[in-house]
Structure formats: structure tokens, C-alpha cells
Amino acid sequence: MEELNPPQSATAEHELSNGISKLTLKEQKKLKRTPEPKLKPLQRSxxxxxxxxxxxxxxxxxxxxxxxxxxxxxxxxxxxxxxxxxxxxxxxxxxxxxxxxxxTKGYEEDASEIMRSALFDENHDDMVIVKDINIFSLCEHHLVPFYGTCSIGYLPNKKVVGISKLARVVETFSRRLQVQERLTKQIAHAITEALEPSGVGVIVKCTHMCMVMRGVEKPGSSTITSVMLGEFRNNPKSREEFLNLIKN
CATH class of the missing domain: 1.10.286.10 (GTP cyclohydrolase I, N-terminal domain)
Incomplete structure (x- = not known):
């Protein structure tokens, strides 16, 4: 009787087994213990x-x-x-x-993790400002856009963050269903928690399409919200310096 050929999967498994058996004992152990590469938490396909x-x-x-x-x-x-x-x-x-x-991709991002990825010890305590960061978000009341800019200032306390991370934090919170008041506060508190600075100031200025293309229909109107924490709230001079710098 003619001998039947083994199934293809069995043949492949046999060849794989033979291939492994030809390796040295040291190579076999290395092959078994090589872990699969782990993706970074923020890395996405x-x-x-x-x-x-x-x-x-x-x-x-x-x-x-x-x-x-x-x-x-x-x-x-x-x-x-x-x-x-x-x-x-x-x-x-x-x-x-x-x-x-x-x-709404911001729901899948962690602002504190973004900040922690670029924290540096630095003997610097003068004001750091990043101004006019673009914002695009969706009003949670009507699901229509609001857009504008965000300016951030902080007084370092022996620790600084990569400036691009400030823009990333703005992006994370703005890419969610939002109200501008909460958005401003979330940005300020995320920076405070990660950096523990002497003070933080955040000012957001936006145009809301729910006021422009519906409702009162007032083109040209804008809404400004601010959050001042630490020295920016308690020290008028620090607050004034921040406000003057973001205007000029």
C-alpha cells in the first residue's frame, strides 16, 4: 500500500523541530528566553x-x-x-x-504619562512660557467645534519639562468632548501634578461655533478662560509678568 504523505502542518512542525535540534544547547536556551518586545504605553499601531x-x-x-x-x-x-x-x-x-x-483621540492618551516622559532636573526658577498653542476641540453640548489658542506659563521648582510636552498635554485634553472652562483647568492641574512648580498660569482663547453658526449667531466673538495656581494666583507681580509676556 502506498504510504500517505503527512499533513503539511505536521511536516512544517517536524522541520521546525529538526531545525531547533541542530542548534547548540546555548543557542536553544537563548531562543527560549528571548522575550517579545514590549510596546511603549503611548505607542500605537x-x-x-x-x-x-x-x-x-x-x-x-x-x-x-x-x-x-x-x-x-x-x-x-x-x-x-x-x-x-x-x-x-x-x-x-x-x-x-x-x-x-x-x-476624540485624547481619551486614549494619558497627560501625566506624557509629562513624565520628558522631565529634567534643572537649576532654573525663572518663568517659562509657551504661547499660542493651537486648540481644536468639540463642545460637549452641541458636538460642534470650538477652536483657538492656549498660552501656558510656569515657574520651575528645580524641574523642567520638554516644551513640546506642554503642547501635547493641550492636545490630549482638547481632543475630547469639552467645555472650555474644564479644559483650561485640566491643563493647569496636569502641569502642576507632574512638575510641582512654584506657579502655573493657563489662558485659553477660543471661538465657539455653537455661538457663530447657531443660537445667537455672533461671528467674531471669542471666549477667554484662565486658571492661575500657586505664585501666579498669590503674587500679583508674577501674574502681571505672565500676562504682559503673552500679550507681546
């Missing part, structure tokens, strides 16, 4: 968005809800009297779902 050319999107657990979100946007289109089957709207639910997940 990227996936290609087929609806936006080569635009790369961060992928996180929330993207598992993409189909459900897309169906919700389809219902919205029908609810406002549109036909989601017409050519211009065929891919709109999926595009809108992906956009919303990107607009």
Missing part, C-alpha cells in the same frame, strides 16, 4: 484609511466600534431627510465615524 488616500489613523480599542458608529451616522442622515444611498453620501457614515474617533 497605525492603519491606512482607504477613504482618505494615504492618511494614517491611530488605532485603539475604540475603532472596534467603527461599524456601530457608522450605522449611527447613517441614521442621522436619514433623520435629517437625506438619502444615504445617493452617490455623494455612500461612504459618508464611515468617514464621519473615523473623523469623530480622531477628534
Amino acid at each position: 497605525l492603519e491606512l484609511d482607504p477613504d482618505a488616500g494615504n492618511f494614517l489613523l491611530p488605532h485603539d480599542e475604540r475603532y472596534d466600534n467603527l461599524d456601530r458608529l457608522s450605522e449611527s451616522y447613517r441614521d442621522i442622515l436619514e433623520g435629517v431627510g437625506e438619502n444615504p444611498e445617493r452617490e455623494g453620501l455612500l461612504d459618508t457614515p464611515k468617514r464621519a465615524a473615523r473623523a469623530l474617533l480622531y477628534f
